[in-house]
Amino acid sequence: xxxxxxxxxxxxxxxxxxxxxxxxxxxxxxxxxxxxxxxxxxxxxxxxxxxxxxxxxxxxxxxxxxxxxxxxxxxxxxxxxxxxxxxxxxxxxxxxxxxxxxxxxxxxxxxxxxxxxxxxxxxxxxxxxxxxxxxxxxxxxxxxxxxxxxxxxxxxxxxxxxxxxxxxxxxxxxxxxxxxxxxxxxxxxxxxxxxxxxxxxxxxxxxxxxxxxxxxxxxxxxxxxxxxxxxxxxxxxxxxxxxxxxxxxxxxxxxxxxxxxxxxxxxxxxxxxxxxxxxxxxxxxxxxxxxxxxxxxxxxxxxxxxxxxxxxxxx
Numbered sequence: 001x002x003x004x005x006x007x008x009x010x011x012x013x014x015x016x017x018x019x020x021x022x023x024x025x026x027x028x029x030x031x032x033x034x035x036x037x038x039x040x041x042x043x044x045x046x047x048x049x050x051x052x053x054x055x056x057x058x059x060x061x062x063x064x065x066x067x068x069x070x071x072x073x074x075x076x077x078x079x080x081x082x083x084x085x086x087x088x089x090x091x092x093x094x095x096x097x098x099x100x101x102x103x104x105x106x107x108x109x110x111x112x113x114x115x116x117x118x119x120x121x122x123x124x125x126x127x128x129x130x131x132x133x134x135x136x137x138x139x140x141x142x143x144x145x146x147x148x149x150x151x152x153x154x155x156x157x158x159x160x161x162x163x164x165x166x167x168x169x170x171x172x173x174x175x176x177x178x179x180x181x182x183x184x185x186x187x188x189x190x191x192x193x194x195x196x197x198x199x200x201x202x203x204x205x206x207x208x209x210x211x212x213x214x215x216x217x218x219x220x221x222x223x224x225x226x227x228x229x230x231x232x233x234x235x236x237x238x239x240x241x242x243x244x245x246x247x248x249x250x251x252x253x254x255x256x257x258x259x260x261x262x263x264x265x266x267x268x269x270x271x272x273x274x275x276x277x278x279x280x281x282x283x284x285x286x287x288x289x290x291x292x293x294x295x296x297x298x299x300x301x302x303x304x305x306x307x308x309x310x311x312x313x314x315x
Contacts, residue, residue: 005167018133028143030171031122036140047107056146061112062139067131091123126171177272194302231282235311239290247286267299
């Protein structure tokens with residue numbers, strides 16, 4: 001493959017990116033969460049190329065992105081509960097897992113053999129403009145090599161995928177900085193992956209408890225691999241003090257550190273900075289990155305989920 005095209009998020013760049021997707025190519029594009037690696041979800045070859053480019057295990061399903069709710073509904077069995085959640089939180093950083101509709105024209109590779117489909121309507125205006133222009137369902141995991149840090153800038157995408165994909169659409173930095181929350185609605189409401197939308201918010205919205213998936217359960221949605229989101233350096237969590245060979249990632253009012261997720265202890269700010277700061281500290285060449293504790297409440301649950309997977313033993 002030739003070098004990856006760098007496209008601006010202009011009308012011309014969007015039109016070119018849409019043409020690439022329609023032709024079975026791969027385009028990395030910004031969402032409000034992280035950059036996604038998009039391919040036509042109805043095209044077997046395009047979806048296979050997503051797995052190949054990322055080095056992603058074929059048993060790990062993909063999220064399919066749509067420009068609007070009505071289009072997403074055509075691919076899944078919709079429910080009153082899904083409607084309530086979508087009315088409140090779409091477009092936005094939330095993915096719903098619902099029973100796949102019979103006859104849905106999607107590559108079987110998208111669902112990894114499951115009878116459910118993960119669907120999302122992103123809020124990022126560049127993403128939505130691209131989805132409308134392409135006019136195809138777009139499967140899009142994070143635009144990075146499998147298991148590595150998720151990208152929140154176009155430059156992050158090119159660090160691991162340059163020459164492996166057709167184009168990257170540069171829409172600037174992502175606002176949220178963590179992948180979407182995933183809510184399973186194929187049975188009882190279940191939090192399949194934490195994110196910006198918290199379990200507490202979903203519980204309040206639905207008026208009933210939301211179960212939480214255990215890591216020992218079978219993979220049922222993206223982002224559930226034990227080792228994931230990892231830099232090259234080893235990650236040490238809950239650091240109470242620093243060791244000489246470590247890059248230091250702090251949280252809260254700390255004087256001595258290399259980078260601080262949020263000096264004021266703001267979890268929203270910390271989430272937005274997490275992957276960007278892991279990229280920066282990894283680039284220093286330090287063999288280890290030490291991370292201070294992050295409160296395990298609200299959005300902190302999602303931050304700690306990503307950190308625990310970044311620190312997990314690697315295959």
